[in-house]
Amino acid sequence: MGFYNMEVLYFVFVVFQVLVGVHLILPLILYLLHFKKQELPALAGDQKEYDYAIIVTAYQQTNLLPSVVDSILKLNYKNYLVYVVADNCDITGLNFNSDSVILLRPEETLASNTKSHFYAVKNFKRAHEYLTIIDSDNLVDPEYLNELNNFFARGFIAVQGVRKAKNLNTDYACLDEAGDMYYRFIDRKLLFDVGSSASLAGSGMAFTTAFYRECLESLNIEGAGFDKVLQMGILDRAERIAFAEKAIVYDEKTSKPDQLVNQRARWINTWFKYAGRGVKLLVIGLMNFNWNQFLCGLVFSRPPLFIIVGLTGLSVLADLFLMPGMLLFWGFAILSFFLIFFIALNYFKAPKVVYHALRKIPMFIFLQILSLFKAKRANKISTATVHYHEHKIDEV
Template sequence: MEVLLALWVVFQILTGFNLVLPLLLYILRFFQQKDFTETVIPKAYDYAIIVTAYEQTTLLPSVVDSILKLNYKNYLVYVVADKCDISNLHFNDERVVLLRPEETLASNTKSHFYAINRFERPHDYLTIIDSDNLVDPEYLNELNQFFARGFIAVQGVRAAKNLNTSYACLDEAGDMYYRYIDRKLLFDNGSSASLAGSGMAFSTPFYRECLELLHIEGAGFDKVLQMEILNRGQRIAFAEKAIVYDEKTSKSGQLVNQRARWINTWFKYAGKGLKLAGSGLKDFNKNQFLCGLVFSRPPLFIVVGLSGFCMMVDLFVFPYQLFYWLFAVLAFFFIFFIALRHFKAPKIIYQSLVRIPVFIFYQILSLLKAKKANQISTATQHYYESKIDDVETPGN
């Protein structure tokens, strides 16, 4: 009986640690040496901007138009239209290269390397953009600030381009929370920002080294790439002002299918995160240790559900344990609202928070579909179309 009680206490501590860890990272960042202490004048590096589309081309003109408005000259755009009808796509700018694979690729990395193998010149860096993204005019200039300092992998910000439904608002609220912890706090603590699938950039040779020989099926190529980068002892920088605008989930069905793929990816790679954390602890490698902890962390709705269950049991079994849960919950809310304030969340996001229980319910449905997530189409259905001029920049 005592063993079971001890295991129960350990289980609660480990579950609650997922809520407390962000607060610890927040405190530790004040004791870290700043990354940038000197002014660096970057070069006009040559970029390949890879835009990937699968089945849908509706939003491609908008994303390409936003790219062509960049305050930068040294780049080419490679549009990979996988399994797409391109008869109505016409790009008259010589900087745009339209590619239509002969056979269906149905893979992010295959689309990336389809473009890489057809580069018209040896680009210094490549950056990956989704077909539903819009690109801030200063995007490449901001990336340059980090490449000029020696980084070979950089993650930018994927801010919301649509807040048209409560689902989209809650999606952005959650993204701000993860963006603050998984990118800003990790990077500020001398570790690596987590990759987000798009709005990220790499040295072209380094990207090829990491992924060219790997066969990746289903979602989660960014997780594989992150592990490859960390295993090579490199850091991923967080470029807070390198912004792409990303379409947030605006319908419940879209939310369920997307989260099912994400949950499936977590189950698939969480073990590798624990292994990475163990390696980092053994080798005194802070970068690997902190990233491994965050990498293996369960999705937030699972942590919240388990925490609620623990608190209900403790009401009758271990009332003193509720003090620990009070601290963990307060720590979570503190960081959550710090994140919303830091990224200047508009009022509509705060108003949407009352619908969090509904949002969690749909994520539970996603959990039930996670096992079959790879059978769900990899193409996210898009319901919102916009141009860069229609999107408010953060803080406006």
């Protein structure tokens, strides 16, 4: 009986290791598959300059709003209005001097991304065909809307752009950008290239207004994670999210340890909150033979990278004594991860400062472990991310 129990435990441990290791190997599989890139739908015959609502949300801080609005007003595009929702903000010093900018200050504190978005929707000056979400710490590339149009003209109802680093002023910011490049490559470029959906990133994303309202207007979403709910709503409807890698917004990366801990605590909290829905989507994708839902469900349920790294390290240590044969599996999985990681940095042309910052990865992981212990109360301690960096984009 004891021998039988040991066999069961060994089997369970092998299954556990495979479930962890597959997240290190899957990116390599996607990379190999992406060489047979899926063809995009044909452009619609009636291409035009679509009408956009650009929604910029701010909570408590307004110091970066002039910069982001100025970058929007420099778009090589005319058919849009900007809706700035300044939630719980002092707006006495804000004046944008443009008829294209509508400044909104809710009477009651909303403290919610989606509530701010729909506050803007309810105050639309006209019926915009599309809306795009921009954070107050972003800057927008002049061709942003033109690049989005390339995908909306092909019939997509949701598009995710690139959130490129605005600041690389500290090692933490560089490591934040390195991680973003890795996920951008796997969860957006590779997934979209193989016929699935790009993952949403919270800003730099755009939708048909009708579809956005259909997905979220009736829901009350508290805390972080509205992009996860939205992504699930899109995938539940068997729709695809396009990845527009030339539609660029410049995003502020975390530059200080306390900022990193609070932000990651919120992200970890979001993963625990929605991972089960990813597993459900994975099962639905299997049952429906739906490649898009299956792959996105697998990615959606994936633990944060530092947790995978930690579980990998513990498994390797255990296998040194218990299952030496599994070390071959882990050797392949770890090599796969590093290969795709550096391919991603190379693809997105990571500057030298990013490579130099990689030596600080152990400290970066340690701070994320600290975040794990704050995750349960993350929405209370990090409702708003404090921004430290000036509006200038770093020269790298």
